[in-house]
Amino acid sequence: MKEATADEWAACTPSTGIKDTNYTVGGLKENSEYNFCIRATNSTGVGEPVELPGSVAPTEKVQAPEIELDNAFRKVVNVRACSTLRLFVTFSGRPEPEVRWSKEDGTLSECAQIEVTHSYTELMIENVNRNDSGKYVLTAKNCSGTKSAFINVRVLDSPSAPTNLEVKDVKRDSVVISWEPPLIDGGTKISHYIVEKREEARKAFTSVCSNCVRNSYKIDNLQEGSFYYFRVLAVNEFGAGQPAETADAVKVSEAPPPPGKITLREVTCNSARLSWEKPDHDGGSKITSGREYFFRVSAVNDKGMSEPKALLTPVIVKDTSAKPVINLLTNTFSVKVGNDLKIDVPFRGVPPPTVVWNKEGNVLKETSRVNVQTSESASQLCIKDAARFDAGAYEAVLTNAVGTTSHDVEPPIINLDDKFRQAVVVKAGDLLKIDAEIYGRPNPTVFWLKNGRNISTKGRVEISATKCHTSLLIRESVRKDSGQYTLTLQNTGGTTSRVVTCKVLDRPGPPAGPLEVSGLSAEKCTLSWGPPHEDGGAEVLHYIVEKCETSRVSWTLVCDDVMATTCKITKLLKGNEYLFRVRAVNKYGEGEILESEPIKAMDPFTIPSAPTDVEVTSATSESMTINWKRPASDGGSRISGYIIEKREKHGVRWVRVNKKPVYDLRVKASGLHQGCEYEFRVFAENAAGLSEPSSPSPLASAEDPTFLPSPPANTNAWHQPKHNFLAVLVLQGNLQPQKINVAF
Secondary structure (H helix, E strand, O other): OEEOOOOOOOOOOOOOOOOOOOOOOOOOOOOOOEEOEEOOEOOOOEOOOEEOOOOEOOOOOOEEEEEEOOHHHHOOEEEEOOOOEEEEEEEEEEOOOEEEEEEOOEOOOOOOEEEEOOOEEEEEEOOOOHHHOEEEEEEEEEOOEEEEEEEEEEEEOOOOOOEEEEEEOOOOOOEEEEEEOOOOOOOOOOOEEEEEEEEOOOOOOEEEEEEEOOOEEEEOOOOOOOEEEEEEEEEEOOEEEEEEEOOOOEEOOOOOOOOOOEEEEOOOOOOOEEEEOOOOOOOOOOOOOOOEEOOEEOOEEOOEEOOOEEOOOOEEOOOOOEEEEEOOOOOOOOOOOOOOEEEEEEEEEEOOOEEEEEEOOEEOOOOOOEEEEEOOOEEEEEEOOOOHHHOOOEEEEEEOOOOEEEEOOEEEEEEEOHHHHOOEEEEOOOOEEEEEEEEEEOOOEEEEEEOOEEOOOOOOEEEEEOOOEEEEEEOOOOHHHOEEEEEEEEEOOEEEEEEEEEEEEOOOOOOEEEEEEEOOOOOOEEEEEEOOOOOOOOOOOEEEEEEEEOOOOOOEEEEEEEOOOEEEEOOOOOOOEEEEEEEEEEOOEEEEEEEOOOEEOOOOOOOOOOOEEEEEEEEOOOOEEEEEEOOOOOOOOOOOEEEEEEEEOOOOOOEEOOOOOEOOOEEEEOOOOOOOEEEEEEEEEEOOEEOOOOOOOOOEEOOOOOOOOOOOOOOOOOOOOOOOOOOOOOOOOOOOOOOOOOOO
């Protein structure tokens, strides 16, 4: 060949020529022009050339990028949360295309690791979460074009937070909240929502509804005038997701109703006084006064009205009315028969209240012996010549435009039906109702507790209380509603309580945890757990045990009739990470699960250390005896044997001596070549495998031992000894000078 502008030809094939009828010429310059010619050759010589017509200009072969997706990537790629996402894709193109990974409608995770070679690329994200779901786009670009492919990834996880949480329709004791579904559903359908509330003064949220299926919920029984935070969590089969919480506390209140009766008093020619009753309620917020008003006055005669004269400063309207308050220091009075009894009841209230005295619930009749005297600040009951029939409960009732107050004390009393003296048993899904007749003066405050804790009224729970009756109502009861319910009444006369035990027949709760893993090896382990704290009111029949590799989604049944609280798991794969879960079963069905922490199947022991002090103790032309010492460590597992290898002095490869493991600390190596020098090394073996090799033994020659020659038979006529031997003694152990007698 030669360049088109050159004069001399140069051989581009080997000097021996080639036998094929095609040849690839390398080392050419791009865009330069070349001429080629071909000659045939035989044993006689080289023939005439045939020149290739025209010039050839080498240029780079151009190929548009191509991306080859695996069939698995053409569907949605499902990966479980906390596992590793790997997207391996091959590509081609000339020149080599530039490869770029991106994520549609988002940015790649900071944890993403990208590897690119000339023929493939791999995207790897460890410990994926719900935010790693989405469409991943791979783009390959070169001067010939651009090619893109996408892979849909779905991370199976709990959902993200619901969106657009709003508080609507705020009343004095309730609110309505609404929200929209989360942007990320965690790869599975949203089954329901959890609605929670928190008073501003508290740190913990309490559940309002744990199974809301709509995107709005009305929260009742809130404390008037209190500030609350609200939050909502979406739930799928992998659990509750992130919460959406109101940014600011919401005050539970509403505009008050109109005032009551309006009265016009003290009307004169130049003034009038207005008074009115307070509304039935304040809407959850204190009714504010303090509004400022300006007044002006005009004079009027038969000719008309004068110019008005304005008051220089505004007048602030204030409400000075107050509910009656009794300041009685004691509510028990004693008197001897025949003596006079006077009971003074001091009080205050604006406007001044009216006073009515009652005895045993009836209006007290005044007589010449019993009379009442009332002033603006006190009322006095006077009984002259007290008799036995004057004993009893007296009540002073004070009333004004703001409200009513009475002073009559009786300790609270609870009357329960006989059926509540024993445990109340209901089936799951049925209505659970506890009611009681109550009494006390003043009206007692009612408290309902479950297992010593206050009961929050949520979707299924309703508590009602009147002056003489209270009830606890739980709709669609579940296993967790079992327990001890305590009804407590409290007033100024004292406190009383009654306990009712309830049992809901349902599927059992989760087994008592934690789910412990013991006896772990590369192939097996043992699980142990405790019986469920909540058996659903029936005996636990058996347990179901399942396992799952963390790199997979599906669970595999291990055993569905485990009678004990332990289970041996076999057929594990060494190095794989597993999850285990257990559920109890009673006659009502399968209970909730108890899940273990991730466990990697690994042996609890390691390979032993290498044997030591390997040496040759005896040798012949065909064999040698090798001795060694035990390893310093067996790796936590008993040594099951030793493997011995040999190598010639100038050899490279080590050759195994024994086919089966040796159990002693020595072995005889046979089949050696006479005169060759050998070195040996030893491996120790246990259940974990072979150790590292020992240090090689010193070189030893495969030769028969020689001995000293025998003495001449006749010293007068000496002949060469019949035998010429050299005795070589190899001593083991502590080498001390020894006297050796050798007989010939």
